[in-house]
Amino acid sequence: EAQVTQNPRYLITVTGKKLTVTCSQNMNHEYMSWYRQDPGLGLRQIYYSMNVEVTDKGDVPEGYKVSRKEKRNFPLILESPSPNQTSLYFCASRGDKNIQYFGAGTRLSVL
């Protein structure tokens, strides 16, 4: 089954404790991206990657890092999380006809 898998689905952490949210897709897509979803603000793109070792900033990259060492994986790294990064995060990959495939989401709370 074609899918984008994010882990964990829920995460509670404390300010300053580094964390990584993993994302993996099994569709051999080149383009992948991360979004955060906040009430009243909709979806905002954090980072995207056009292919292996090619990443670029989206609209709200501050406080986040990404890496793309393999085509299937695109982890999101928060080196020093802060409470304003409490949000719902989605990973997505882009397939044929520019259709986006989304993971189920990771709900992060930073205390």
Added chain:
Amino acid sequence: GDSVTQMEGPVTLSEEAFLTINCTYTATGYPSLFWYVQYPGEGLQLLLKATKADDKGSNKGFEATYRKETTSFHLEKGSVQVSDSAVYFCARASGGSYIPTFGRGTSLIVHP
């Protein structure tokens, strides 16, 4: 820059009512247009799409027509069901990289 504007929600309807969710987009380039749906607790999934002017996308009883003259892509359904309760996102993508731009989402609540 490129943008997508959706009507604010929530939209609250009774079952079998007619639905319209408005969406307008910036016309730079020749964008493809999309509607995505997000059911509670899930990620977004594609509902329908249109790639050029006058195209009509349709799926699950929902329709939207790519209107170049009004830069609109309004979502419609003739008779909504409780199971249609979700958040609906309009999106556009164009240019060489096809980086998508999403609207803010419109919450639909359908009562029995």
